[in-house]
Every structure is written in C-alpha cells, then in structure tokens.
Amino acid sequence: MNAAGVVAESISKRYGGTRQTQALQDVSVSIQPGQFVSILGPSGCGKSTFLRCVAGLERITDGSLRVGKDPVAGPPDNIGMVFQRDALLEWRTIRNNILLPIEFAGKSRENYQHRVDALLRLTGLSGFADSYPHELSGGMRQRASICRALVDDPRLLLMDEPFGALDALTRDQMNVEMQRIWMETRNTTLFVTHGIAEAIFLGDVVLVFCPRPGRIVEAIPIGFPRPRPLELRESPEFGRLATHIRGLFEGMEH
Numbered sequence: 001m002n003a004a005g006v007v008a009e010s011i012s013k014r015y016g017g018t019r020q021t022q023a024l025q026d027v028s029v030s031i032q033p034g035q036f037v038s039i040l041g042p043s044g045c046g047k048s049t050f051l052r053c054v055a056g057l058e059r060i061t062d063g064s065l066r067v068g069k070d071p072v073a074g075p076p077d078n079i080g081m082v083f084q085r086d087a088l089l090e091w092r093t094i095r096n097n098i099l100l101p102i103e104f105a106g107k108s109r110e111n112y113q114h115r116v117d118a119l120l121r122l123t124g125l126s127g128f129a130d131s132y133p134h135e136l137s138g139g140m141r142q143r144a145s146i147c148r149a150l151v152d153d154p155r156l157l158l159m160d161e162p163f164g165a166l167d168a169l170t171r172d173q174m175n176v177e178m179q180r181i182w183m184e185t186r187n188t189t190l191f192v193t194h195g196i197a198e199a200i201f202l203g204d205v206v207l208v209f210c211p212r213p214g215r216i217v218e219a220i221p222i223g224f225p226r227p228r229p230l231e232l233r234e235s236p237e238f239g240r241l242a243t244h245i246r247g248l249f250e251g252m253e254h
C-alpha cells in the first residue's frame with residue numbers, strides 16, 4: 001500500500017471561453033495519506049473540477065497542488081478513478097476490464113491475475129470474472145469499476161458520484177461495501193457526492209463546497225468509529241451533523 005496525501009494551497013481554477021467561470025477560488029486543504037474524504041456541495045460548486053485538478057486533467061490557474069511529494073503537472077502515475085457511469089467496455093469480460101490499466105501501463109497481465117482474483121473476492125464478484133458487463137447489475141458493475149481502479153494499487157482513489165445512478169437500496173449496500181473495501185485497502189480516497197448521509201457515513205472528514213465561486217465553506221471531521229453500521233444514520237449525533245450541513249446548504253446562494 002502506497003497511499004499519498006494531497007495538499008492544496010490556495011488553489012484557484014478559472015475556465016476560459018466566452019463565459020469566464022471561477023470554478024474554484026482559494027481552496028486550501030491538507031488530506032492525510034489513507035484518509036477517506038467526502039466532498040459535498042450543490043451543483044456547480046466545483047467538486048468535479050477539484051477532482052480533475054487533483055487528477056492532473058485540468059490545470060490550476062493559481063496556488064499549489066501536490067499529490068504525495070510531487071506538484072501536479074499533468075496526469076500523475078497511479079491514480080484510480082471511478083465515475084458515475086461505470087465506463088466498462090461491453091466487449092471485454094469483467095477480468096479483462098479490470099486488467100485494462102495494467103495493459104495501458106505496459107505491464108504483464110500474468111503478474112496481476114492473483115491481484116484481480118483478490119479484488120473480485122473483496123468485492124463479492126468472484127463468480128463473475130468471465131462474465132460480460134451486461135450480465136451484471138448496476139451495483140455489481142460499479143464494484144467491477146472499483147476493482148479496475150484499485151488493480152494497480154493506486155496512491156490515490158478519486159470517485160466522482162460513483163453511486164449516483166443507483167437505486168436507494170443498492171446505494172446503501174454499496175456504502176457498506178465501500179467502507180469495507182476502504183478499511184481493507186486504506187487508499188487515500190476523495191469521494192464526491194450529492195448525498196449528505198452518504199458523505200457523513202463514509203468520510204473521515206466532509207469537505208462542504210459552495211458555489212460562485214467554488215470554495216470550501218467547512219471541513220467537518222467525522223469521528224464515528226468503524227466499521228459504521230447503516231443504523232448509525234438514525235442516531236442523534238448523525239442527525240445533528242446532517243442538520244448542520246443542510247443549514248450550510250440553505251445559507252448558500254443558488
């Protein structure tokens with residue numbers, strides 16, 4: 001395991017074009033190696049932009065941004081990404097989808113077969129290595145995407161609303177699964193979501209972003225011990241945190 005920290009110091013991102021958009025302004029945050037960080041905020045507050053800057057897919061216009069010891073200057077090695085749409089290749093089996101990053105990196109597939117088997121076990125997909133994506137449910141497809149993101153032991157796992165397209169029950173189940181996977185792998189994880197309960201349930205910290213310009217209004221540490229059961233969401237302390245976050249949302253300009 002080689003988890004990296006992320007340090008952003010006063011980063012800003014302005015998109016050019018006809019409508020100049022200040023997508024991020026003065027965002028500072030220090031994320032410890034192995035931390036699970038939930039990123040929450042209304043539409044357009046810069047959550048995806050922040051993730052894309054960390055992934056080196058967008059260039060910041062001001063400030064400094066480091067993943068591990070290195071300043072981000074283009075897509076860094078060894079980052080796993082999971083998106084709302086799973087982006088599995090329909091013509092490849094689940095095993096061959098999971099091995100894609102290994103092929104792209106020019107590494108030997110053979111050396112990674114055990115790793116794929118271990119990840120399939122970890123995510124409850126052992127029997128599906130030779131299935132095709134269309135044979136899996138939405139939740140199973142997202143679990144396969146998580147395997148793919150983890151296959152090369154990434155320093156950092158970036159997830160952009162990974163469970164946003166799933167029904168409520170499957171999403172709850174995926175939250176429990178995600179926690180279990182993270183507790184096993186301890187990857188530094190940045191997890192973007194619109195769901196207040198999901199953010200609190202999963203996070204060591206919840207970064208609440210607000211729009212126009214996109215910035216962090218509060219970093220809320222979440223101290224509940226793990227593993228956290230879903231029933232935790234019914235507890236008064238969880239309710240207080242959710243109410244506090246809803247209050248922050250209501251104070252934002254829409």
Ligand SMILES: Nc1ncnc2c1ncn2[C@@H]1O[C@H](COP(=O)(O)OP(=O)(O)OP(=O)(O)O)[C@@H](O)[C@H]1O
Nearest residue numbers: 015016021023042043044045046047048049050214
């Ligand atoms: N490629 C781009 N070019 C120009 N403007 C952009 C681009 N990408 C995002 N923006 C603008 O930057 C702002 C932040 O967008 P971003 O997608 O980061 O927000 P978000 O919080 O992830 O939103 P959502 O929750 O809807 O996905 C928005 O005003 C958006 O219109």
